[in-house]
Amino acid sequence: MLKKITLIILVLNCLVSFNASAQINTDRMLTIGKNALYFEDYVLAIQHFNKVIKVKPYLSDPYFYRGLAKYYLEDYNGAEVDLNTCLSKNPFLIDAYNVRGIIMSKRDNHEKAIENYSSGLEIQPENINLLINRGNSHSVLEEFDKAIEDFDIIIKSNPSMLSAYLSRGAAKTHAGDSIGALEDFSKVVKLNPYMSNGFASRGILYYQMKRFEEALADYDKVIELKDDFAGYYMTRGVIRYQLDDLRGTMSDFDKVIELDPKNSLAYNNRGILRAQIGDKNRAIEDFSRVLALDPNDLLTLYNRAILYVELGQNKQALTDFDIIIENHPNFGPAYYNRSIAKQNLGDMNGAELDYMTAVKLNADKRSGDAMASNKKQDKTEDDNKDGKKKSKQTRKKSDKDIRNYDKLAVLDDFGDDEQEEERFESIRGKVQNRNIFIDLEPVFGLTYYSGDTVLTRPAYYEKEVVAFNKKEYYKTPMVITNREIEAEGLKYIRMVSDISAITEELQDPETEREMLITRGSLYSTSMNYSNAMADYNEILKSNPDNVVALFNRAYTRHKMVEIIKALEEETQAPNSVMLSGPIKTKSTPKVQPAKTSHILDYELIINDLNRVIELSPGFEFAYYNRAIVECLKRNFLQGLEDFTKAIELNPEFAEAFFNRGLTRIYLKQESEGTNDLSKAGELGIYKAYNVIKRYGSEDAVADESVAEVE
DSSP states (O other): OHHHHHHHHHHHHHHHHHHHHHHHHHHHHHHHHHHHHHTTOHHHHHHHHHHHHHHOTTOSHHHHHHHHHHHHTTOHHHHHHHHHHHHHHOTTOHHHHHHHHHHHHHTTOHHHHHHHHHHHHHHSTTOHHHHHHHHHHHHHTTOHHHHHHHHHHHHHHOTTOHHHHHHHHHHHHHTTOHHHHHHHHHHHHHHOTTOHHHHHHHHHHHHHTTOHHHHHHHHHHHHHHOOSOHHHHHHHHHHHHHTTOHHHHHHHHHHHHHHOTTOHHHHHHHHHHHHHTTOHHHHHHHHHHHHHHOTTOHHHHHHHHHHHHHTTOHHHHHHHHHHHHHHOTTOHHHHHHHHHHHHHTTOHHHHHHHHHHHHHHHHHHHHHHHHHHHHHHHHHHHHHHTTOOOOOOEEETTOOOGGGTTSEEEOTTSSOSOOOOOOOSSSOSOGGGSOOOOOOOOOOEEESOBOOOSSOOOOOOOHHHHHHHTTOOSSSOOEEESOBOOOOHHHHHHHHHHHHHHHHHHTSTTSOTTHHHHHHHHHHHTTOHHHHHHHHHHHHHHOTTOHHHHHHHHHHHHHHHHHHHHHHHHTSOGGGOOOOSSSOOOOOSSOOHHHHHHHHHHHHHHHHHHHHHHHOTTOHHHHHHHHHHHHHTTOHHHHHHHHHHHHHHOTTOHHHHHHHHHHHHHTTOHHHHHHHHHHHHHTTOTHHHHHHHHHOOTTOOOOSOHHHHO
């Protein structure tokens, strides 16, 4: 009896010890995830939070932190799902309301954002983050009085909080209280004379008040404090332009381009300035750079066309004017200038027709223009009475009115928002900002040489593969992967040696013929596809229902087709590749003999995969591979069905979510595609966040909580 009691106590102690260990492990995993989040390893952080959620799905914190990581990756839909789940488990988590509100703000749904901030403030009425964010949303909705009330509350309890003064000053500016705004911005400068934001905000206000000398003094100070931000030089350049300092303006625009070589606004403004001082050839160069960055910039196109005429390049001018008139058929000056180009080219009839069209359009608008001119004159007289300096006209960057083609452009937010610093680590930081090539995740195959992945995801298993590995035909187990190592150098030499040893062993009639699959896999990895196919064909003659052989024969055939296609594409003319849809894909408008061969190969691949599915209906990788082949054949709907089936069989099949998402976006199903990509990113495919940012839908509706989709 005593022994039994002792045994029971020992068992209980073990259980307690195990539970304590599990608790420590999840706490530690959560801490590691939070550390990764702090160091901006967002993708890695998500993987750690996934593990905690899997073990303890009832905790709210891992959902919050995973949602926060997704927010930083700009997967707002996925972040909202996690935050909804977090709040369903703990409705008193203030930060969750705050982040969810910020997400609503990012989507320009400021009413919903205010609801979230207000929900958090009901729990903690003086929370500074919630108050400042709610105030900013009120400002966007032009509810300036409410915004100022929120900022007043913050400043009352935190009189040295600089961001509150900056936000209140911006609200007062929009509300027309320039004096109050000036006081707030000056307060920031006084509290911290080493922070550029205070001088920048006050400098903009001085500019708007036409106090250009004071604006310039502030922006000189801004650039002294922070000399590596292109936007500041752009703003100072516009201020100097108002002060007729064209040399200084040009110098600032040059600096913008030096810091940000793809800044189309800087090229546009420098081009206009160069045209004004008679440097027409270099102005055309600048306008052409703008058009290379943004081919739809018609104002720049019109500027270039005018300069082409002035330099006698009439054919180029005619091409540009044709595009302008096609898009602005009622813009009289374009017809007039085109008539000059046609006249210079000897097309007198065309020139006369354009000239008469211009005269008619101008006559129709003359009365309206006269009224507008009178109003403008009245306004100028009022400004002069107030002692204001007459300013040169500019336009906002978003202003696409063709009549404003010759005005310098300024940012809509006029110097707001510094650029994000680029990072180039493999998976660290904001991976959604990387310039990466987007393509379907590759097919899966069975190999002894699996490539290392950046992130460790759970290994994939199939019962047929496990059974095959138990026979130990090779020194390492066969794995299922879509990242096979290429056989190069010493690996290739060892592989050839292993193939020779297996070949010798197969000569023994007592050796199991299934070892042909092992040799076939090694042949395939070493790119000896014909021998690999011969081995698979031989084993399937004697055992036509061998799932492993069928699956790998399809995999090897697929690799053969892809290599042949790649070789053919190298010899294709550039114009033989067509683009369609939001994501680039190669179309096949005309079936050529080689392409017919590929189609037949695809059918053979599908036949093998169909047989695998028939023999093993739970083999999700057969559905996945078949889906990719269907997409290559442009049977996208069938491909979607197969990806969906693969996901049903394995709800954590990251590659299937990614490929289904990409296919859905190509088919203009942006909302569903964005949700799939969010899940793929959560499961470890970090490039999904890049696709979400570039092609995802902002209208994707977030699920109420993770519980509803798991």
